[in-house]
Amino acid sequence: MKILITGAAGFIGMHVASLLLARGEQVVGIDNLNAYYDPSLKLARLARLQARQGFRFSMAAVEDAATLCALFDRELPQRVIHLAGQVGMRQSAADPQGSAQSNLQGFVNVLECCRLHEVSHLLYASSSSVYGANANLPFSEEQIADHPISLHAATKRANELMAHAYSHMFGLPTTGARLFTVYGPWGRPDMAMFRFMRAILERQALELYNEGRMVRDFTYVDDVADALARLLDKPATASARFDPSYPDPTESDAPYRVFNVAGGHPVPLLEVVQALEAALDRQTRHRLLPMQPGDMPATAARCTRLAEWIGPMRTTPLREGIARFVDWYLAHYAVAAAA
Template identity: 60%
Template sequence: MKVLVTGCAGFIGMHTAQALLSRGDEVVGIDNLSDYYDVSLKQARLERLAAHPRFRFETLDIADRQPLRAWWERERPDRVVHLAAQAGVRYSITHPDAYFDSNLTGFGNVLEGCRHHGVGHLVYASSSSVYGGNAQLPFSEHHGVDHPISLYAATKKANELIAHSYSHLYRLPVTGLRFFTVYGPWGRPDMALFLFTRAILAGKPIDIFNNGQMVRDFTYIDDIVQGVVRVLDKPATPDPAFDPAHPDPAASNAPYRVFNIGNHQPTPLMDYVSALERALGVEARKNFMPMQPGDVPATFADVEALNDWVGFRPSTPVAEGVGRFVEWYRAFYKV
C-alpha cells in the first residue's frame, strides 16, 4: 500500500513509518518540524527513515489548507495514519492557539483529503486524556468521555466527534486510537521518562507531581505500533449490534471504531522511577510537588475491544521497556 503518515518525524510517527516500510509498504510522510521540542531529534528520526528507498518526505503543516490540498492531488495515498498533532497537556494551558490550529483545523484538513481522494481507511491518534474526570477504572470505550479537563483532551474528543460525522456522511472508514502514556527509544523530550533520565544523569533533582501518588498505564512504543498497523489493516465497519435507541459510545452504524491501546498494567509512578534508577544505576534526587492543572491521578486501559478486533494486546513489561529506552538514550546522547 501507499500510506500517508502525518507527523512522521515524531516519536510514534517514525516508529510507525519504519514498521510499514519494513513490511514493504510505500510511505509518504509529512511533518511541519515544529520547535515544540528539539528539532534536531526530529531530523535524526527522519534520517533513519530516509535510508529506505520507499520513503519520501515533505515538510508540510496540516493546518495550511491550500498546500495540503495540492499535496493530496499529487500523492493520493491508499490509507492514512494521522499522528500529527500538537501534543502535551500542560502546554495547552499556555499555548491554546497551537491546539486549535493543528488538532482542529489540521484534523479537518486531513479528513477533507481522505474524503475527496478515496482513502480506504483513516487511522488517527486520539488519547487516554479524553477520559478526563472519569474515576471508573479501567477506562473503557463504552464509558462516556464528556468531561475533559484540559484543552488538549478536548481537542482529541473533538477529533473523535468530527471523525464520526465524516464516517456517517461520507462512509469513510475511520478508526481512532486512544494511546496511553507511550514511552520508549526516540521518545519525546517533554515526557516524564526523558525528563527524568536527563535530570538524573546531570545530577539534578526530578519533579514528581501529586507527591508521587500517580498511576499510569505506561505503554511501550513497539506495542503501540503493532496495534496501529494491525488496526490499519482492518478498516472500520458499521457495528451490526448498534442500537440508536440506546447508543453505545464505542459503537456506530457508520464505519467508525475507537479503541484503547494501553498496557493494561497500571504502574505507580514511583515504581516507574525505580525501574529507571535500576536501569541507570543511579538513585534520583526527588522533588515532590502538587498535582498539576490538567493532570489526572490514574489511567488504566481496558483493551478487550482491541483484542477482539485485531487479536492483540500490549504486553511489554515496564522494566524491560525502560531499560531499552536507557540503552538508546546513552547511545544517542553519548552519556
C-alpha cells in the first residue's frame, strides 16, 4: 500500500513512517522543514527515513495547494496520515495568522486532495486541547468539546468539524486522533520533558507552570505510532447507533470517527521531574510560575472507544519511557556536540 504522511520529518511523523516501512508499506513523506524549532533535528529524523527502502520525500507545505495537488497527482496515495501543522498553544498566540494558515487552510487542502483522488482513508492528528474549559476528567469523546481556551485548540476542533463535512458530503472516510502529551526519543525541543532535560543538564532551575500542579496523560511515542497504524488499517464507517435526534459528537451516519489516543494514566508533572532526576542521578531546582493563558491544568483520557475499535492500546510505563528518552537525548546531543 502507498501511504502519504504529512509532517513526516516531525516527531510523531518519523515514528509512524518507521513503523509502516518496517511492515513493508510504501511511504511518501512531505514536510516543509520550517524553523519553528531547530531544523537540524528534523533533518536528522528525515535522514533516518531516507535510509530505509520504500520511502520517498518531497519538501512541501500543506498550505501550498498547487504543490500538494501535484504531489497527489504524481504519487496517487491510497491512504493519508495528516500530521503536519503548527503546534503549540503559545505559538498560536504569538502567530495566529501562521497557525490558521497551516492548520485550517492546510487541512482544507489535504481534504480536497483526498476527495479528488478518492483516498480510501484520511487519518489526522487532533489534540486533547480540544476539551478546553471542560474540567470533567477523564475526558471522553462523547463530551462536548466546544469551549477551546487557545487558538491552537480551536483549529484542531475545527479540523474535526471540517472532516465531518467532507465525510458527509463526499463519503470520504476520516478518523481524528486526539493525542495526549506524546513524549519519547526524537521529541520536540518545545515540549516540557525536553525542556526539563536541557535545564537539568545545564544545572538551571526548572520552570514549572501552575506552581507545579499540572497533570498530564503522558503517552509514549511508540505506543501512539502503533495505535495510529492500527487506526489507519480500519477506515472510519458510519455508526449504526448514531441517532440524529441525539447526535453523538464523535460518531455519525457518515464515515467519520474521533478517538482519544492516550496511555490513560495521568500523572503530576512533578512525577516526571522525579523520573528524570532518577535517570540522570541529579537533583533539580524549581521555579514555580503561574498558569499560562490557554493552558489546561490537567488532562486525562478515557480510551474505551478506541479499545472497542482497534483493541487495547499498547502502554509503556512512564519511567521506562523516560529512561529511553534520556538515553536518546544523551546519545544524540553527544554526537551533535562532537560534530
